Amino acid sequence: MFVHLSAPSGHRAAAAALWLAGLLLASSAWAQSQKARRATPSAAAAVAPTAATTALRDGQAEARLMAVYKLVAEGRSREALVQAENLARDYPNFQLAQLAVGDLLMSRTRPIRHLGDVAPEPDSARSIQAATTLAELRNESRQRVDAQRSRPPANSVPAQFLELAPRSRHAIAVDASRSRLYLFENTPKGLQLIADYYASVGKLGIEKVTEGDQRTPLGVYFITSRLDPGTLKDFYGAGALPINYPNPLDQSRGKTGSGIWLHGTPPDQFARAPLASDGCLVLANPDLERILRTVEPRSTPVVIARQLQWVQPHSVQAERKSFEAVLNAWRNAKTEGDMKRLLGFYAPDFQSYRKKPLDEWTQVLQAEARALRGRELQLKDKSYLRWTDSADTMVVTFGEVAEGARTGPVKRQYWTRRGQHWQIFFEGVIG
Known part of the structure; x- marks a missing residue:
């Protein structure tokens, strides 16, 4: 049996506003987030939950919680309670849903100042743990709402x-x-x-x-x-x-x-x-x-x-093409068997799997260059992932296939920018 709130008025409306002050989505932000999420069936299905939810799918619980928050922000506490109770029933281990139900019921008797507005207990280990749990739940709620408010730009x-x-x-x-x-x-x-x-x-x-x-x-x-x-x-x-x-x-x-x-x-x-x-x-x-x-x-x-x-994807094209020119220069040096030029692409502190240093890896490169027998080396299915912190790193994955061959090893290289030059500090076969 569900307990319904009367329509909010006076202090109840103020209580609802105070409950989620600083946390709730503005109507425009909510609409924007729903438009962005409509492409995913799970989110779309969750926007209008029913009392007889049979399939518990990804993203549904959060979308339904956001719908409860929106109803409270709009002063529709009666509907908010019904949806919060349905959510708590379908996901009984979802603590934020249980907290929403408790707050909405409590708001019938007194103003609710913030999420999880319960009377403090006397100092004890139990009260400290309860306070910690409430703080974590408020933080979780804030993070979920902020993520919906600040959606990634379209197509980015x-x-x-x-x-x-x-x-x-x-x-x-x-x-x-x-x-x-x-x-x-x-x-x-x-x-x-x-x-x-x-x-x-x-x-x-x-x-x-x-x-x-x-x-x-x-x-x-x-x-x-x-x-x-x-x-x-x-x-x-x-x-x-x-x-x-x-x-x-x-x-x-x-x-x-x-x-x-x-x-x-x-x-x-x-x-x-x-x-x-x-x-x-x-x-x-x-x-x-x-x-x-x-x-x-x-x-x-x-x-x-x-x-x-x-x-936007087009904004990184220049970076990709600039690095691709470096990778092609490495490929050309290996195709031509020019070991001096090829080794110039490798950092002095190079390592491969099993901690193989550059002098040992040089022997591997020489053997691979000989095996080409003048055939052009082709790089298939290339991926470039860039990581920038205190250094600039490029993680490159590709299939290395000699001209005329059907297959070849899949390799991964880690390049670092040192000054104006990119150098390989790791290379290994991954498949």
Whole structure:
């Protein structure tokens, strides 16, 4: 049985406004966010929830929570309570939904000043924990709302994605400042944003450096495998997708640690606080299930940034062409077997897999050049991902195929800009 609010008036209307002051979407921002999300079936279906929801799909719970917030902002508390109760019933482990129900019921008797407006308890371990939990929920709510208010510009992409090969059918980008993961499809017309989700990062934030520092790494990574949820503890929810931290750039900087995954939540928890993991990226299980069904291990890049910079694809064409000229010069030197010119593209501190230094890698390059026997070297399915922090790094993946051959190794190179020149500090075969 549901308890309905009377139409808000007087102090009740003021209470509703105070409840979400600074958090709720303006009507225009809400309309804009819904227009941007209509391309994803899960979000579109969630905008108008019904009392008999049968399929719990990705993005639905958040969209329904935003609809509750909008109703409260419009002074439609009766409808807000009905939808909040439906949401809490369909997702009983969604704490923000339960909190919305509690606040809306409480507003019948007194003004609600902020989300989770409960009377303080006497100082105790229990009251401290309750206060901590409320603070985390308010932060989660704020992050979800801010992400809906500030949608990426239409047709824009994160600046790191200069070019993706067709074999990379999807890509992921994470904006830690917004607790947001963005899922892209790589179409013939370029990257298209198809979904985005709330995501938690490390307890102590970002910029992982050492094992056990409870931070999430920043950089360009790739999904390495898909772990069977049947082999995992309930703690990881619907499953897990490991990424290749530490990558060659991390290793060159002496960073340590391992086991950074995208994973879900335990059965009794819909979502975790924005800062909650030991360094992993944590999503609600319905959202992770969508990603598990969608992405491909090994070929899916994952960019994790402090804050994503969104650009129009045409704005990075000049950077891509400039670097492509350098890569073609490397290819030409290898085709011609000009070892002096070829080695000029490699940094003195070069490393390959198994810590092979440049003098050993030189022997590999010589053998590969001889095997060409005068045939032109062709680079197929090229991807360029750029990472810029204290240094400028280009992560390049391509198929290396000799003229006339049907196949060849898939290689990945890490280039760094030193002065006016790009140099390779890592190269290895990945497939």
